[in-house]
Each structure stands twice: as structure tokens, then as C-alpha cells.
Amino acid sequence: MLPREFLVPPAKPFPTQGRSAEDVMAELRQRKHGDTAWQGGRSPAFVFKADNAVDTLGRDAFVEYFAENALGALSAFPSVRGLEQEVVAMALSLFHAPEGAAGFMSTGGSESILLAVQACRKRGRARRGDPAHRGNIVAPETLHPAFDKAASLMDLTIRRVPVGADFRADVAAMEAAIDADTILLVGSAPSFPYGMIDPISDLSRIAVQRDIWLHVDACVGGYLAPFARALGRPVPEFDFALPGVHSISADLHKYGFAPKPASTVLYRSAELAACQPFESNEWPAGRFMTTTAVGTRPAGGVAAAWATIQHLGHEGYCRVAQQLLAGIDQYVAALRSMDGLYVVGEPDLAIVAYGAHEVDAYAIAKQMAAKGWLPSLLKRPRAVHRMMSMLHVETQGEYLGDLEKVIQSVKAAGKPEDSGLEARY
Numbered sequence: 397m398l399p400r401e402f403l404v405p406p407a408k409p410f411p412t413q414g415r416s417a418e419d420v421m422a423e424l425r426q427r428k429h430g431d432t433a434w435q436g437g438r439s440p441a442f443v444f445k446a447d448n449a450v451d452t453l454g455r456d457a458f459v460e461y462f463a464e465n466a467l468g469a470l471s472a473f474p475s476v477r478g479l480e481q482e483v484v485a486m487a488l489s490l491f492h493a494p495e496g497a498a499g500f501m502s503t504g505g506s507e508s509i510l511l512a513v514q515a516c517r518k519r520g521r522a523r524r525g526d527p528a529h530r531g532n533i534v535a536p537e538t539l540h541p542a543f544d545k546a547a548s549l550m551d552l553t554i555r556r557v558p559v560g561a562d563f564r565a566d567v568a569a570m571e572a573a574i575d576a577d578t579i580l581l582v583g584s585a586p587s588f589p590y591g592m593i594d595p596i597s598d599l600s601r602i603a604v605q606r607d608i609w610l611h612v613d614a615c616v617g618g619y620l621a622p623f624a625r626a627l628g629r630p631v632p633e634f635d636f637a638l639p640g641v642h643s644i645s646a647d648l649h650k651y652g653f654a655p656k657p658a659s660t661v662l663y664r665s666a667e668l669a670a671c672q673p674f675e676s677n678e679w680p681a682g683r684f685m686t687t688t689a690v691g692t693r694p695a696g697g698v699a700a701a702w703a704t705i706q707h708l709g710h711e712g713y714c715r716v717a718q719q720l721l722a723g724i725d726q727y728v729a730a731l732r733s734m735d736g737l738y739v740v741g742e743p744d745l746a747i748v749a750y751g752a753h754e755v756d757a758y759a760i761a762k763q764m765a766a767k768g769w770l771p772s773l774l775k776r777p778r779a780v781h782r783m784m785s786m787l788h789v790e791t792q793g794e795y796l797g798d799l800e801k802v803i804q805s806v807k808a809a810g811k812p813e814d815s816g817l818e819a820r821y
């Protein structure tokens with residue numbers, strides 16, 4: 397449940413008189429003081445960092461296109477359209493898309509997922525000749541809730557299939573869950589909870605055999621996995637090189653290291669992509685066409701994503717991935733060496749969760765929170781979860797030092813007390 401104060405805000409009168417810009421800015425800066433110090437790696441997610449130069453460029457490019465509106469990309473701002481098309485084309489090339497593939501930018505993973513599910517439903521209905529068909533989605537239980545949101549908006553059902561002992565999608569169980577109304581299969585690269593890439597090549601085989609749309613949710617890993625592979629890491633295939641992959645969502649505002657909002661939603665063919673845009677000609681102002689769920693959207697997100705990709709290039713992303721993944725290797729090794737801790741599964745990229753054998757992981761999280769490290773938690777198993785970028789690698793020594801102390805303290809406390817914590821995003 398949403399906290400009540402979120403629904404019903406505390407009373408605040410509309411200001412009768414304005415205040416100076418300095419005064420207003422000073423108040424904004426002041427208000428941040430109670431927030432989680434993400435700059436020091438204290439937020440387990442939400443903010444990503446490659447390096448300072450990338451941050452600065454992203455900010456500059458965003459501000460350069462601060463006023464422009466990507467809703468006007470087809471009319472007033474051809475430059476925005478060009479930038480968006482280039483971002484999409486570069487993404488398609490990165491993900492080994494075949495000739496004639498297409499795609500769009502959106503404001504984030506949730507929107508990319510919403511759009512892909514909508515495109516899939518539209519095509520499924522057209523192929524069935526049933527404009528009211530209520531299909532189902534077959535996916536591993538680790539599926540991001542953005543799909544539940546999409547399903548709830550579009551009156552679809554989701555069949556969540558338990559993952560295997562390795563925390564990856566159980567392909568045989570997923571296949572058994574398919575029926576005549578299944579319109580979509582989904583795998584994640586990687587899943588948010590465990591940071592492991594599902595066996596997309598097996599899902600692709602089933603998608604081809606059964607002629608079902610396969611979406612790969614590479615929101616979190618899309619712009620990291622290709623570079624990890626290029627560095628020789630054992631990252632499983634997940635992209636359009638696999639023939640059953642119909643669409644991919646990949647967020648630039650995560651490991652693309654671009655400012656928010658920026659995501660890509662990509663399709664194997666123009667025919668599939670054509671199911672995404674919305675068009676209406678019902679009102680007096682004539683034809684209205686958008687490629688996204690939202691209308692007005694910041695062109696800054698488009699320009700900054702373009703600028704970030706241009707600045708880093710394949711080589712730069714590999715350099716960042718090398719630094720980040722080497723840091724995470726050290727983190728994982730340190731966790732594994734701590735008495736009583738274990739790492740959940742075999743993380744493929746930059747999401748790592750750890751649990752504890754004898755004590756409650758939530759008790760550890762609670763004491764870490766008291767030291768300023770905002771926890772992210774898993775329910776199954778009870779574990780502490782972090783989606784790591786250079787912000788976390790740079791502050792890793794401090795984190796691990798605090799963790800050592802906390803583990804001792806939790807062990808010394810003996811009988812487990814209720815942490816009062818609940819896993820939530």
C-alpha cells in the first residue's frame with residue numbers, strides 16, 4: 397500500500413508571492429540533506445556512474461536540449477529525430493539485429509516494456525483475427541513488475557514460472573506453461589533479483605518452434621553484457637543473434653550511463669515495430685501520432701544518450717565494464733570469504749545479492765542501514781541486494797569494512813530479533 401501521506405499530501409498553500417531564484421535554489425539544496433548519499437555509494441540502485449567526464453558530458457548535452465521536446469521530433473525538431481534514429485540504429489547494431497530491424501527510444505524500462513507488450517498484443521490480435529483476444533504471458537518468476545503493470549493495463553495475465561536451482565528461468569517448466577492463448581514469452585538479461593541471465597538461446601528455440609513472440613528484458617544488462625562478452629567474460633547470448641528474439645528492452649539510463657530518462661525498445665523487423673506507434677485522427681486538430689506511451693518527453697534524454705554513446709564508443713564502454721566488473725569480482729570474493737555469508741547464485745554482471753547462513757540477512761541489512769547504507773532486499777532467499785556501478789566500487793572498502801563489523805555484531809547479539817524490514821523496491 398502506498399503510504400497515506402503519498403496519497404494525501406500534507407497541506408501546503410499555493411504561494412501568494414514569489415521568492416527569489418537564489419532563495420528557491422538554496423531551499424532545494426537544503427532539502428536534499430536528508431536523502432541517501434548516493435554519491436558515496438549508499439544507494440543500492442537508482443543512480444549509475446561510469447566516470448566524472450561521462451557525467452559532465454551527459455549533463456551538458458541534456459542542458460543543450462533542455463527546452464526541446466521529443467514529441468516534436470517529427471515536426472519542429474528534425475535534429476531530435478535524427479539523434480533518436482541514430483541511437484536506435486547504434487543499439488540495433490550492438491544487439492546484432494538483422495537488416496530491416498527497427499526500434500524507438502522511450503523514457504525508461506517500464507515504458508519500453510509497456511510498448512513492446514502492447515505491440516505484441518496488437519500483432520497477436522491481428523493474426524488471430526480476434527480484436528478482443530485476452531492472451532497470457534509466460535515468464536520466469538523473476539520477471540520485472542513492469543510486465544505486471546503492462547498486463548494489468550492491457551488485461552493480460554502473466555504465468556510466473558519458478559526458476560531453477562540456479563536461479564535462472566526453468567525453460568522446460570516455462571514450455572509446459574504455454575497454451576493456445578500464450579502471446580508472449582519473456583526472459584531477462586539479467587533478472588533484477590538475482591543478476592543472472594536466463595537461458596535465452598533455449599527460449600529462442602521454443603519461440604521459433606511454437607511461433608511465439610519472445611521478448612528479452614535487457615533493461616538492466618543490455619548496455620553492459622555486450623562489453624562484458626567482448627572482454628572475454630562468459631556471458632550467455634541474449635540478443636537478436638538468436639532467431640527467436642522478437643524484441644529487446646534495454647535502458648540507456650542504467651549501464652548505458654546516460655542521464656534519465658533514456659531507454660530503447662527494439663524489434664527484429666519493421667513489421668513488428670510498426671505495431672508500436674499510436675495514431676489517432678479523431679479530434680479537430682488532425683492526425684496525432686506518437687511512438688511512445690507518453691506525449692511530451694524531454695529531448696535532453698535523447699541528446700544526452702546520443703552524446704554518451706558517441707563519447708564512450710565500444711572501446712570506452714569496454715574500459716568502464718572492465719573497471720566495474722573487476723571491482724565487482726573483488727566484492728564477490730570478499731563476500732565469499734566472510735564467515736557465514738554466501739553469494740546468491742553466480743551473478744553474470746553487476747547485480748550481486750548475498751545471504752547469511754546462521755544469522756538473518758535482514759538483521760545485517762538493518763545494521764548496515766544504521767551506518768547509512770540503504771538496503772535493498774530479496775525475499776527468496778532472504779538476502780541483501782545491490783545493483784552496482786562505479787559509485788559502489790569506489791566505496792567498496794568502506795562498505796566491506798562496515799559489513800565485517802556488522803556481521804560480528806549481529807552474531808554477538810545471538811538470538812535473532814525481528815528486523816522489522818520488508819523487501820521492497
Ligand SMILES: *Cc1c(COP(=O)(O)O)cnc(C)c1O
Nearest residue numbers: 504505506507540542588615616
Ligand atoms: C530497471 C528495470 C526495469 C524497469 O526500468 P525503469 O527504467 O525503472 O522503468 C525493467 N526490467 C529490469 C530487469 C530492470 O532492471
